[in-house]
Amino acid sequence: IDLSVTWLGQTMPGCLYNASGVWCREEDELEALHASAAAAVITKSATLKPRDGNPEPRYCRTPLGSINSMGLPNRGFDYYLDYARRYRYGSGKPLFLSLSGLSLDDNCAMLRRLAEEGLPAVPEVNLSCPNVPGKPQLGYDFAATAEALEAFDAAYSGLYGVKLPPYFDPAHFAAMAEILNRHPRLAFVTCINSIGNGLVVDIDSEAVVIKPKDGLGGLGGDYVLPTALANVREFFRLLPGKDVVGCGGVKSGREAFMHILAGARAVQVGTCLYHEGPGAFSRIAGELAMLMRVKGYRSLDAFRGRLRTL
Numbered sequence: 001i002d003l004s005v006t007w008l009g010q011t012m013p014g015c016l017y018n019a020s021g022v023w024c025r026e027e028d029e030l031e032a033l034h035a036s037a038a039a040a041v042i043t044k045s046a047t048l049k050p051r052d053g054n055p056e057p058r059y060c061r062t063p064l065g066s067i068n069s070m071g072l073p074n075r076g077f078d079y080y081l082d083y084a085r086r087y088r089y090g091s092g093k094p095l096f097l098s099l100s101g102l103s104l105d106d107n108c109a110m111l112r113r114l115a116e117e118g119l120p121a122v123p124e125v126n127l128s129c130p131n132v133p134g135k136p137q138l139g140y141d142f143a144a145t146a147e148a149l150e151a152f153d154a155a156y157s158g159l160y161g162v163k164l165p166p167y168f169d170p171a172h173f174a175a176m177a178e179i180l181n182r183h184p185r186l187a188f189v190t191c192i193n194s195i196g197n198g199l200v201v202d203i204d205s206e207a208v209v210i211k212p213k214d215g216l217g218g219l220g221g222d223y224v225l226p227t228a229l230a231n232v233r234e235f236f237r238l239l240p241g242k243d244v245v246g247c248g249g250v251k252s253g254r255e256a257f258m259h260i261l262a263g264a265r266a267v268q269v270g271t272c273l274y275h276e277g278p279g280a281f282s283r284i285a286g287e288l289a290m291l292m293r294v295k296g297y298r299s300l301d302a303f304r305g306r307l308r309t310l
């Protein structure tokens with residue numbers, strides 16, 4: 001059973017890696033991911049300068065997943081760039097740098113800095129952080145997204161990707177696809193980020209469970225799987241020649257299989273990784289391989305994007 005994935009001009013040994021933000025803010029976490037069965041590593045979204053993020057409690061596990069309003073806590077771009085300088089690319093595991101600047105200028109400054117370094121690291125620009133008070137999700141502003149992608153193309157001459165928020169309307173899928181398809185070096189989209197601004201209520205305390213934004217936070221886990229699959233399948237159809245990375249609700253080989261069936265080139269794990277740790281990757285990969293064996297598939301190419309309609 002071959003779980004390898006060939007994209008971005010390289011072949012990685014498997015199809016699973018972390019969702020940005022989970023187990024990837026500190027160097028020791030990144031090293032643990034690299035040492036695990038994860039097939040790639042992506043860093044916590046970076047801002048130009050380090051950030052403490054939102055006040056705690058800012059993360060809460062629930063029976064169906066998680067809610068978070070971290071607020072972009074990170075060590076700052078230079079920390080992750082330094083890690084990228086020392087990363088062992090020879091492992092065959094790609095390194096992605098997630099960038100989430102607080103302004104278009106910041107995103108372009110980080111992209112230009114990365115371009116100057118000439119490292120193999122691939123940028124994934126985050127258009128969808130839902131938790132910085134006063135900063136709406138760029139991905140929900142089509143004009144701003146169009147402008148940003150023009151600027152990214154000017155700032156960075158290599159292949160890059162974007163992390164998209166979930167969309168919920170065919171008109172929005174079409175509008176975003178029309179914008180994304182203008183950019184040949186935009187090689188992949190990662191669908192989806194958390195479903196923004198949910199509210200979890202604790203009936204014992206009769207209170208919300210996280211402090212920022214009076215309890216509003218991004219949802220992950222089981223809550224988001226159908227929405228994640230819809231976004232993967234729609235953008236897989238609408239973005240010919242681009243890759244779609246699936247993210248959302250993956251906790252076993254079953255959901256990984258669903259994402260790939262929907263068209264995902266590779267699959268990210270967030271909430272499940274937060275709680276299980278990097279051991280999740282070997283478990284999920286084993287479950288996926290077993291599922292493929294039972295179904296008679298020897299590689300991901302045998303079923304990627306083959307979701308049947310009725």
Ligand SMILES: O=C(O)c1[nH]c(=O)[nH]c(=O)c1I
Binds near residue numbers: 070071073128194
């Ligand atoms: O609050 C966060 O740090 C955060 N949380 C998310 O759920 N998605 C994001 O892209 C980010 I940047």
